[in-house]
Amino acid sequence: MLALSKRHQYIIGLLLVTLMAITRGHHFFTLQNLPSASWAIFFLAGFYLTGKSVFPLLLAEAALLDYIAITWGGVSSYCVSPAYSLLLPAYGALWLAGHWYASHYQFSWRTLLPLTSSVILATVICTVLSGGGFYFFSGRYAEPTFVEYTQRFSTYFPGYLTNMAFYVGLAAICHMIFVLTNRSGQMHQENHS
Numbered sequence: 001m002l003a004l005s006k007r008h009q010y011i012i013g014l015l016l017v018t019l020m021a022i023t024r025g026h027h028f029f030t031l032q033n034l035p036s037a038s039w040a041i042f043f044l045a046g047f048y049l050t051g052k053s054v055f056p057l058l059l060a061e062a063a064l065l066d067y068i069a070i071t072w073g074g075v076s077s078y079c080v081s082p083a084y085s086l087l088l089p090a091y092g093a094l095w096l097a098g099h100w101y102a103s104h105y106q107f108s109w110r111t112l113l114p115l116t117s118s119v120i121l122a123t124v125i126c127t128v129l130s131g132g133g134f135y136f137f138s139g140r141y142a143e144p145t146f147v148e149y150t151q152r153f154s155t156y157f158p159g160y161l162t163n164m165a166f167y168v169g170l171a172a173i174c175h176m177i178f179v180l181t182n183r184s185g186q187m188h189q190e191n192h193s
Contacts, residue, residue: 002102012048016041017061024065038062039126040167042091046098055095086133090126097122107179123164127157
């Protein structure tokens with residue numbers, strides 16, 4: 001089980017909020033060609049952060065960034081439809097998967113199986129809820145069918161999973177460096193005491 005100090009949680013929370021601000025959508029904060037980290041941010045927040053207000057605050061940030069991008073950033077409002085509300089359970093699935101993984105985490109190679117499983121399953125659920133929700137409930141497609149949605153899922157899912165793997169993998173590398181550096185510092189301190 002992962003147990004972080006409040007200080008470390010605040011630092012990680014600030015990093016996640018900042019990462020969302022610079023990668024979400026096409027707005028004036030976005031770094032050129034950096035894929036959106038939003039999905040990974042909800043997963044990582046579920047893993048690292050324990051505060052009950054974090055999930056609603058991240059949802060509010062995502063909605064605010066979308067609003068700013070559409071209102072002042074010149075981004076099309078095409079994706080805003082009745083299906084937009086399905087982002088709540090989609091992001092919730094990511095959050096819960098991160099939270100589940102935190103309860104199974106241990107600093108060991110054995111942790112890769114539950115990490116990989118939770119990332120893949122969360123990405124599948126999020127893709128179905130967000131992309132499937134948009135396809136079936138946005139009103140943008142005249143006659144949606146399961147056959148066509150299956151084709152769309154097959155087309156877009158690999159990209160979503162790649163984005164998740166990129167950011168979660170980057171976080172895992174940072175996590176590993178932090179833990180090993182921390183352990184090395186503690187051993188050094190114990191040897192000099």
